[in-house]
Amino acid sequence: xxxxxxxxxxxxxxxxxxxxxxxxxxxxxxxxxxxxxxxxxxxxxxxxxxxxxxxxxxxxxxxxxxxxxxxxxxxxxxxxxxxxxxxxxxxxxxxxxxxxxxxxxxxxxxxxxxxxxxxxxxxxxxxxxxxxx
Amino acid sequence: xxxxxxxxxxxxxxxxxxxxxxxxxxxxxxxxxxxxxxxxxxxxxxxxxxxxxxxxxxxxxxxxxxxxxxxxxxxxxxxxxxxxxxxxxxxxxxxxxxxxxxxxxxxxxxxxxxxxxxxxxxxxxxxxxxxxxxxxxxxxxxxxxxxxxxxxxxxxxxxxxxxx
Numbered sequence: 001x002x003x004x005x006x007x008x009x010x011x012x013x014x015x016x017x018x019x020x021x022x023x024x025x026x027x028x029x030x031x032x033x034x035x036x037x038x039x040x041x042x043x044x045x046x047x048x049x050x051x052x053x054x055x056x057x058x059x060x061x062x063x064x065x066x067x068x069x070x071x072x073x074x075x076x077x078x079x080x081x082x083x084x085x086x087x088x089x090x091x092x093x094x095x096x097x098x099x100x101x102x103x104x105x106x107x108x109x110x111x112x113x114x115x116x117x118x119x120x121x122x123x124x125x126x127x128x129x130x131x132x133x
Numbered sequence: 134x135x136x137x138x139x140x141x142x143x144x145x146x147x148x149x150x151x152x153x154x155x156x157x158x159x160x161x162x163x164x165x166x167x168x169x170x171x172x173x174x175x176x177x178x179x180x181x182x183x184x185x186x187x188x189x190x191x192x193x194x195x196x197x198x199x200x201x202x203x204x205x206x207x208x209x210x211x212x213x214x215x216x217x218x219x220x221x222x223x224x225x226x227x228x229x230x231x232x233x234x235x236x237x238x239x240x241x242x243x244x245x246x247x248x249x250x251x252x253x254x255x256x257x258x259x260x261x262x263x264x265x266x267x268x269x270x271x272x273x274x275x276x277x278x279x280x281x282x283x284x285x286x287x288x289x290x291x292x293x294x295x296x297x
Contacts, residue, residue: 008283008287010286011285011287012282012283028294029287029291032290032293033286033290035235036235036239036286036289036290038232039236039239040239040254041261043240044156044259044261064140
């Protein structure tokens with residue numbers, strides 16, 4: 001077996017013990033390949049990205065608001081024409097005064113975006129009335 | 134699918150795969166800033182196409198990540214290759230180097246590989262996918278992947294030896 005053939009075998013993770021016994025150069029290559037395999041496996045440690053989360057959430061909110069605004073008004077179900085009820089004569093009832101609750105302004109939606117700089121955090125404030133600020 | 138369900142589904146997908154996508158992008162591009170941009174593009178594509186993906190989205194994500202990164206790599210301004218003079222020829226080839234140093238050299242070495250070899254070795258040896266899975270993602274025969282990985286491993290080993 002030549003050194004070139006041995007390289008291919010070693011690269012594929014196959015056994016080339018016969019050649020390795022007589023070739024110091026290929027033995028060194030074999031050693032490096034094994035150490036590299038360990039190092040490459042170690043490189044699998046993955047960083048985490050917070051900003052994608054924020055981006056995804058922001059994109060989804062924008063889309064949701066867009067869809068909500070673009071929706072045609074829902075059609076009310078038609079009342080059956082035949083549902084004319086002739087009941088007993090109604091006795092007048094004193095009207096009940098309805099207490100109207102004061103409408104609270106909606107809380108603005110906040111999207112917190114982390115950046116690579118831990119000191120910098122971006123806030124997106126989504127106002128349901130006005131759109132995105 | 135209602136918007137809320139779609140959103141919840143998308144969030145789950147991002148949470149499950151963000152690390153994988155960023156990790157692969159980082160190995161392929163070698164720079165975290167580029168990797169983040171590439172990962173962002175991958176997730177935007179996922180957002181647009183999530184309704185079209187059936188079953189496990191992992192192979193789709195790997196494929197799109199590889200494609201986005203390779204496009205990115207081609208468009209990127211070519212930086213000067215690692216300084217050949219940096220290697221000290223007087224150093225003994227058998228000098229042991231630390232694992233961290235080896236990892237740094239491997240990261241540099243990955244930059245010197247061709248696109249296909251780099252992609253194959255990142256998916257196979259770093260991501261730990263099977264040869265069959267890598268072949269499927271890259272759309273090539275298994276035998277081609279085996280050959281690319283073999284060549285890439287030997288090139289990396291020689292690179293590390295030369296620069297250590």
